[in-house]
Amino acid sequence: MVNFTRAFKNYNFLKRNRYAVHIATISELLQYPDFSDELILRVLDYLEAHNLWEHFLLKGDYRIRAPILQPGKIIAIGLNYRAHAAESGRAAPEEPIYFGKVGSIVIGPDDFIRIPPDVGRVDHELELGVIAGKKASKISEEDWEQYVAGYTVFNDVTARALQRQDKAAQNPWFRSKNMDTFAPMGPCLVTRREIPDPQNLKMELRVNGIVKQQESTSNMIFPIPRLLAYITRYLTLLPGDVIATGTPEGVGELHEGNVVEAEIERIGVLRNTVALAK
DSSP states (O other), rough: BBBBHHHHHHHHHTTTTTTTTOOOSHHHHSSSOOHHHHHHHHHHHHHHHTOOHHHHHHSSOOOOOOOOSSSEEEEEEEEOOOHHHTTTTTOOSSSSSEEEEEEGGGGGGEEEEETTTOOOEEOOEEEEEEEOOOBBBSSOOOOOOOOOEEEEEEEEOHHHHHHHHHHHOOOOOOHHOOOOTTEEEEEEEEGGOSSSSSTTEEEEEEEEEEEEEEEEEESSSHHHHHHHHHHHHHSSSSOEEEOOOOOOOEEEEEEEEEEEEEEEEEEEEEEEEEEEOO
16 A cells, blocks of 8 residues: 555655645545546556655554545435336336435445444445546537546445335425445555446445345446536536435345445455444
8 A cells, every 4th residue: 555645745756746636545545636547546556667656555543544534425316227117116217317416425435334323224225436637518428438536436335215115205305315424435445547447347235245236337228428418417516526326126124233344346355334423
């Protein structure tokens, strides 16, 4: 594990880039004017060329946090897998359905999903997260990829009982999607270069080792290019914004003490334990 903050600072010093800013988080890196996945590779190639890997390795105890700590916005897609639409008692949509989650509820690997005691059933929802790499407005399906920084695992934790209650009353169901800790994300951001085909990734979610959700991103109703073109028709995406691309069949109830492992091929495992909120 490399301390990229120090490596980036050293790289800019030797390149005599006096205008380089301090980068402490991935969010700040995405805001960097010259950001690209090529920039990351240039820094890593620099470490390799100068035999500096050992000098910049993280040592001692450290904690892996969510790749984007407080996204400006999280756009979540509903009913983007036919089997999940069916288990929800809904027909497959004819155009993307999206809603919002707030950035302050994001947690990272090994953080606790904390369920309030009065909300009833709460479900897991495994999703592929797409992280915007630059400002995107009214983009086409053909050039979508240049606006993507990379991918992560996202768990759209949902207070299902409250959601059903609010839907039945024809009220907005914002609260069921937006409670503290209801947006686990991680364990990392994998750049678009490392995942050339995000529409062919195996997904699996396990609770206490038992498989609950298993799918491939190839079965999305609306693939990523369509989602980005549709969303940016109405809403501008900014660097660090997250698009949660929808959950497959198999959403299920979480209980105190459950260990949830959300895994997507080529990205890794996002592990969280469920606890009751105090």
